[in-house]
Amino acid sequence: MPQSKKSGHESxxxxxxxxLKRLEALASSMKDADLPLEEAMKKFEEGVKLARAxxxxxxxxxxxxxxxxxxxxxxxxxxxxxxxxxxxxxE
Numbered sequence: 001m002p003q004s005k006k007s008g009h010e011s012x013x014x015x016x017x018x019x020l021k022r023l024e025a026l027a028s029s030m031k032d033a034d035l036p037l038e039e040a041m042k043k044f045e046e047g048v049k050l051a052r053a054x055x056x057x058x059x060x061x062x063x064x065x066x067x068x069x070x071x072x073x074x075x076x077x078x079x080x081x082x083x084x085x086x087x088x089x090x091e
Contacts (some may be wrong), residue, residue: 016057016061019053019054022046023047023050023054025052029043030043030071
């Protein structure tokens, strides 16, 4: 299956790993001293958008983990509101 060249819009899609690889590739290509300023700015802009998308993805993952960790084991148990509530019990 041939892979087409991704545009800036298409590169923002995909899963976390694909976005991270694209961001790493952009950062690496921007180190080229012969890169024209206009092209460097386009790559920088795409990189900022990818970084923001990755940050949102991480926030969603963090929320899901908190829900899983804090969900009650039995129906009558109340859920904890913090990720590590046992650390707050120490005085």
